[in-house]
Amino acid sequence: MDTTMNPATQLYCTTHPAMGTEYSLYLYAGSHQEADSIARSVFQEVDRIDGLLSNYQPSSELSRINRDAFQHAVTTDPETFRFLETCMAWSERSHGAFDISVGKLMRVWKFFGASGALPSPEEIARAREDVGWEKIRLDTAQRTVRFLSAGIELDPGGIGKGYAVDRAVRILRAKQVPAALLSAGSSTIYALGAPPQEAGWKVRVPSVLLDGATASTVVLRDTSLSTANLSEKNFVHDGHFYGAIMDPRTLQPVEGTLQATVISPSATDSDALSNALFVTGPEGRAQLLETRQHDRALIIRRKQSAQQHPIAAEYEAIRWPADVARESATELSSAREE
Amino acid sequence: MNRRSLLQGLSFSMLAAKLSSASPFYGQAEPQPKTSRSISANDRIQIGFIGPGSRGQELIRQLLRTPGVEIAAQCDIYEPRFAEVDELVGKKVPAHKDYRELLQRKDLDAIFIATPPVFHAKYAIAAMKSGRPVYCEKTIGFTPEDCNNVVDATRRTGQIFQVGHQMRYASWIVESVNRVRKGDIGEPTHVYGYWHRSDNWRREVPNPSLEHLMNWRLYRESSGGLLEELGSHHIDIANWVFGERPQTILGTSSIAVYHDGRTVGDNVQAVFGYSKGRRMFFSSLTDNGLMADQVWIYGTEGSLQITLEDATLYKQTSKRITEASHSDVVQKGVETGASYNANSEMPYRGPGYRLHPKPGEDATRTACGSFVDCVRNKQQPFANVDVGFGSGIACSIGRQALYEGHMEKIPELRA
Numbered sequence: 001m002d003t004t005m006n007p008a009t010q011l012y013c014t015t016h017p018a019m020g021t022e023y024s025l026y027l028y029a030g031s032h033q034e035a036d037s038i039a040r041s042v043f044q045e046v047d048r049i050d051g052l053l054s055n056y057q058p059s060s061e062l063s064r065i066n067r068d069a070f071q072h073a074v075t076t077d078p079e080t081f082r083f084l085e086t087c088m089a090w091s092e093r094s095h096g097a098f099d100i101s102v103g104k105l106m107r108v109w110k111f112f113g114a115s116g117a118l119p120s121p122e123e124i125a126r127a128r129e130d131v132g133w134e135k136i137r138l139d140t141a142q143r144t145v146r147f148l149s150a151g152i153e154l155d156p157g158g159i160g161k162g163y164a165v166d167r168a169v170r171i172l173r174a175k176q177v178p179a180a181l182l183s184a185g186s187s188t189i190y191a192l193g194a195p196p197q198e199a200g201w202k203v204r205v206p207s208v209l210l211d212g213a214t215a216s217t218v219v220l221r222d223t224s225l226s227t228a229n230l231s232e233k234n235f236v237h238d239g240h241f242y243g244a245i246m247d248p249r250t251l252q253p254v255e256g257t258l259q260a261t262v263i264s265p266s267a268t269d270s271d272a273l274s275n276a277l278f279v280t281g282p283e284g285r286a287q288l289l290e291t292r293q294h295d296r297a298l299i300i301r302r303k304q305s306a307q308q309h310p311i312a313a314e315y316e317a318i319r320w321p322a323d324v325a326r327e328s329a330t331e332l333s334s335a336r337e338e
Numbered sequence: 339m340n341r342r343s344l345l346q347g348l349s350f351s352m353l354a355a356k357l358s359s360a361s362p363f364y365g366q367a368e369p370q371p372k373t374s375r376s377i378s379a380n381d382r383i384q385i386g387f388i389g390p391g392s393r394g395q396e397l398i399r400q401l402l403r404t405p406g407v408e409i410a411a412q413c414d415i416y417e418p419r420f421a422e423v424d425e426l427v428g429k430k431v432p433a434h435k436d437y438r439e440l441l442q443r444k445d446l447d448a449i450f451i452a453t454p455p456v457f458h459a460k461y462a463i464a465a466m467k468s469g470r471p472v473y474c475e476k477t478i479g480f481t482p483e484d485c486n487n488v489v490d491a492t493r494r495t496g497q498i499f500q501v502g503h504q505m506r507y508a509s510w511i512v513e514s515v516n517r518v519r520k521g522d523i524g525e526p527t528h529v530y531g532y533w534h535r536s537d538n539w540r541r542e543v544p545n546p547s548l549e550h551l552m553n554w555r556l557y558r559e560s561s562g563g564l565l566e567e568l569g570s571h572h573i574d575i576a577n578w579v580f581g582e583r584p585q586t587i588l589g590t591s592s593i594a595v596y597h598d599g600r601t602v603g604d605n606v607q608a609v610f611g612y613s614k615g616r617r618m619f620f621s622s623l624t625d626n627g628l629m630a631d632q633v634w635i636y637g638t639e640g641s642l643q644i645t646l647e648d649a650t651l652y653k654q655t656s657k658r659i660t661e662a663s664h665s666d667v668v669q670k671g672v673e674t675g676a677s678y679n680a681n682s683e684m685p686y687r688g689p690g691y692r693l694h695p696k697p698g699e700d701a702t703r704t705a706c707g708s709f710v711d712c713v714r715n716k717q718q719p720f721a722n723v724d725v726g727f728g729s730g731i732a733c734s735i736g737r738q739a740l741y742e743g744h745m746e747k748i749p750e751l752r753a
């Protein structure tokens with residue numbers, strides 16, 4: 001069968017486990033065979049990035065850096081080095097709200113390979129030494145990484161999936177796929193082109209308050225969207241809710257933010273920025289977004305109401321391209337209050 | 339000197355030098371290698387790379403993680419590779435379409451060769467003649483003649499030559515072989531290796547005219563098939579364990595599944611004969627759902643299993659079965675009852691003793707790092723040309739045996 005005769009009008013779908021989540025790919029292709037072959041290359045690339053940056057695989061380049069970079073400067077390959085430079089740039093830009101050196105913190109709070117538990121104050125105090133992007137030194141001329149503290153541990157959780165999506169989208173483009181949607185476990189999504197007769201791919205941003213409800217639906221084309229929220233890993237201790245997104249500056253899980261969603265041309269950026277916005281306070285958010293005129297954000301925060309009711313929310317939309325259903329949340333909170 | 343303590347705490351290049359002088363298998367002392375440019379301690383080693391395809395790019399990636407190395411030139415007959423290499427290296431790497439052009443450059447300190455095997459000997463010999471150390475993927479030659487010529491050229495030029503048998507640099511395999519040679523499983527008599535794939539071993543080709551360039555592994559004129567591509571690593575382990583090269587090969591190969599135009603088999607079984615009745619068996623086929631790559635070493639007092647991730651040593655239960663009895667069986671008598679015991683039908687070896695790799699160890703990175711050390715320190719590598727000859731000659735003669743279906747004698751190194 002000559003596949004060049006087949007316009008890419010059939011939608012195919014496939015999934016692939018990687019980076020502790022499931023990647024989904026929707027793509028238009030001319031035949032099953034063509035879709036299979038494209039999907040294989042896409043997921044091969046995702047696995048390659050996982051093999052490069054995973055902090056769960058001891059054989060990854062990132063794990064090697066984690067093991068050796070305090071002992072001596074580690075020479076790394078240009079791709080890993082550029083990735084680390086990007087991470088450092090986001091730390092600088094966000095004044096440390098985004099920080100891949102939170103590895104030790106994730107361990108202390110038992111979020112590494114588990115769903116979290118309250119550490120002792122001494123454990124937290126000890127982690128202070130081992131966290132902080134300023135303790136990571138990159139030498140561009142030598143292409144080396146060096147840690148200034150023995151306990152530094154890099155955790156790519158806030159940017160790695162975005163980077164993998166960007167790299168995988170390069171493959172889709174190189175294979176001239178006209179329309180595809182790639183989702184890294186739904187936290188980072190890239191919309192390539194648009195389905196036939198559509199303006200783009202529809203992505204629903206959930207309401208954090210009401211299961212199944214939608215806060216906003218956006219239509220995306222050739223851009224990415226990432227969401228940071230606490231649905232993945234969290235625990236409740238003494239009636240208090242703790243989520244797995246850390247404020248590296250306070251060494252505590254972030255309080256107050258419920259969800260941050262960002263639309264940005266680069267998935268690496270939307271992933272990092274959604275996490276930075278989740279962590280940082282209102283002034284920090286304004287400052288961060290001011291310099292990023294192409295990026296859009298929708299942030300959902302817990303309302304500081306008089307009765308401290310946990311389920312009232314406030315929405316902050318910055319250059320957000322669609323309506324936000326604030327009512328549903330308000331209705332819900334009043335309904336529950338009865 | 340105890341070989342195991344010798345291994346501990348030594349860099350691989352020191353190890354390589356010591357092993358090569360300590361073992362009769364690693365050949366006679368060679369003249370001091372010469373390089374075209376003198377390299378001082380702070381110089382970055384400038385590497386010229388021939389054939390940066392799939393394996394080649396993996397080697398480049400590991401070289402980029404090695405301190406003090408520069409990928410300074412590349413050569414390939416398929417031009418799209420150049421952009422791939424530039425991307426990997428993060429800058430434009432001067433590109434040549436002909437290996438002779440690359441070798442003419444005066445700024446290179448060492449040459450890597452990862453083309454399909456038919457070109458290995460020719461390119462490696464030319465590179466050594468041009469005064470450069472060579473890292474050459476396995477197998478070192480395609481024909482018996484090729485293999486001999488590479489050894490000749492290495493001896494004549496006194497060049498550093500390393501073959502792509504990175505398993506020689508995997509800590510858990512090094513330790514396995516040392517334990518065997520120390521006598522931990524008695525006398526090793528058999529090495530059984532299998533590498534069972536679970537795919538068609540075919541690459542997708544962007545355009546039919548590239549079939550032979552990209553699927554060179556599937557055609558007899560360019561490939562020794564599964565025996566050469568996968569078996570060579572296992573044959574090398576057998577050579578290492580037995581301390582010699584095989585003398586005979588008996589083999590067979592067929593196409594059982596993939597009648598798709600390929601001319602090499604999609605499955606292979608081969609038996610290599612060593613001195614004193616010792617044997618190495620290799621099997622490869624295309625359908626498999628479990629661990630794909632294993633080597634078992636059997637000895638008179640135990641066995642050792644090597645995988646790509648670890649190794650496990652199994653000791654036979656002690657041969658002495660009686661001991662002095664102090665029980666009161668004579669006074670009290672014995673009891674009668676049911677006799678069936680499922681465990682005694684099939685004696686189980688027990689859990690075995692595990693040898694683990696160092697965390698995150700990558701044998702290819704170690705092999706590349708060690709080669710770079712050898713270039714700096716002007717030493718012959720551990721996986722030297724004799725090692726390359728051992729697997730190369732076995733595979734090139736083996737190819738004939740598989741196709742013709744009879745036993746072939748494997749000749750000695752040409753005098």
Ligand SMILES: NC(=O)c1ccc[n+]([C@@H]2O[C@H](COP(=O)([O-])OP(=O)(O)OC[C@H]3O[C@@H](n4cnc5c(N)ncnc54)[C@H](O)[C@@H]3O)[C@@H](O)[C@H]2O)c1
Binds near residue numbers: 394416453
């Ligand atoms: N040590 C190992 O574990 C290991 C693993 C895989 C492959 N290999 C070996 O590496 C070699 C390459 O295998 P591969 O899978 O990378 O093959 P490949 O086809 O992916 O790469 C070979 C490259 O050489 C180029 N080439 C072909 N002819 C050439 C010529 N005359 N001059 C210059 N370039 C030429 C090709 O265009 C291609 O880019 C083989 O010898 C193979 O046995 C070793």
